[in-house]
Amino acid sequence: MKKVFVIGLDCAEPTLVFEQWREHLPNLGRLMDSGTYGDLTSTIPAITVPAWASMMSSRDPGQLGFYGFRNRADYSYERMSIATSQAVKVDRVWDILSRAGKQVIVAGVPQTYPVKPVNGYLISSFLTPSTLSQYTHPASLKHEISSLIDGEYMLDVYQFRTENKDHLLEQIYQMADQHHKLIMHLMTTKPWDFFMHVDMGVDRIHHGFWKYFDKRHPQYEPGNPFENAIRDYYIHLDQQIGERLELLDDDTAVLVVSDHGSQPMMGGICFNEWLMQEGYLTLEYQPEGIVPLEKCEVDWGKTLAWGSGGYYARLFLNVKGREPNGVIDPADYERVRDELIERIAAITDPEGVNIGSVAHRPEEIYQEVNNIAPDLIVYLGNLRWRSVGSLGLNRIHTFENDTGPDDANHSQEGMYIYNDPEVQGRGRGPKRHLMDVAPTILALMGVPNPGDMQGGSFAG
């Protein structure tokens, strides 16, 4: 039976790995040359949570019942809950493998805190409060990590919103190097049949440094000191990947995957400002300064819709009998929603050029809709523009994030590289969906598929 080694690179952009920097990435290149690689379509929304959970369970976000990091806990206007591992009510691939007696090592995969027991080892990811928390299974692994790593184990880069880009870069490398040391240690000292690690540094460096290298970015300036920062990080990771690959035998299949891709961020749409302009959102009074919606006095009796900020926008409707001060009659729900879809599609940039926004109805994109989904999932500029939820800017467009600078947004296509030493690779292969990854892992390891996964295996 095969072993499977999964290299997760959060936000890794296929065009950079497959084309632009391929010649600089010899180890990933070797995997591509003798394997099969292509685009890996992400979830809608294309964001770390729910994408990794969707990938590892082969269930869409609607089935999973969470649509982002933070979700409405009920139909009140305020209560939100963070989607931790407790929100994942279905098996992920390592749960199935554990029950089948396979030894698993799962490190840094998003949405694994609080930790749950596995047949092997698990180290949680960046939704962990701190290393004082129980972030490993078994509990004793935490102390093994402390002995191995200099300083504190980095669950994420800290102080991400900084203009001190040198310091941010240093942290990203420090995290990668620390995690690499741990991975090498685990690979060589613990038994495993399935090994998966997700590097979050790729996502962090994209968001922090994209404008410095991508000529398409509105704020790109040639000759800046960080022009090669992202490329050099990919090279660094490729070297580390090479060291890990040397430890693998011919019975091990390798998957390199990302949960979504990346693209330059053109700017931000102040979504709630836009809703106010369009007459859907009313405040009791204008805030002083730039204020998150949660801190504004919303006149709910005159508000039909409100939105949230992030890499994509979520829109919620204020429905009678559903929300506490709902105003939309249920009979008018679809009409209002249709109207908003049309108006969102007509959003333009400051020059009046349509930015190509798309609003998705959850029931049209998911097999089922569990818990409380947004009424619309909105891709502003098809993810080229982020959503800014704060009010007080008094304009629709902004080129500064309400929480600080951000250079990149996500794109719908991530990447996969599938390399099985016993299978002839096909080179550039078909586009797959990330829900195909879990069935592929099970097929490779000869473990029965539960039968209700949405994706299909591309093994063989």
Add this chain to the structure above:
Amino acid sequence: MEQKGVTIWFTGMSGTGKTALAIRLEEELRGRGLKVERLDGDIVRQSLTRDLGFSKEDRDKNIERVTFVAKLLTRNGVAVLCSFISPYRRVRANVRREVENFVEVYCHAPLETLIERDVKGLYKKAIAGEIENFTGISDPYEVPESPEVMIDSSTETVEESLARVLGTLEALGYVPSVGQETVYSADEEAEIEARLAALGYL
């Protein structure tokens, strides 16, 4: 949800906080409507095993009798909280084998801290040679290799330890979840949200 019986075994040297944590857990579980029984080393030794001493043989017998009771209660749907030093791995492994639903909570604090705390005045006596077979001083404590939860009472509060034990019990399906409150404290949740906002996710 029908209550699934479980034995939660708190092991660790004297003074590491096993009983304090078990008492808090008992309160919390009763508050959630669960049937709970607590078997504490100090109390059991005054009744069920009052004929036993602290030689290795007697320690083994002590745990054997407690295991019998815990197994009985667990299979009748009770959450059994056992706080015993139980210093030997082989013996703890035996409890795990006997009781199908078993969660081991290793309670730790550095020996220097325990000696300094000396909650019951026993470390001083043991160091002076007045008590024989005292775990950590004249008898060994074999650290668990794979406990489900490990707490360190020298670096965390009882409430923090409680949250982690509860998180594990919820994750394993022994205790119904009451939602996000048991994953993050209010401060932790605020910190995580701030971090997510700074990363651009919110």
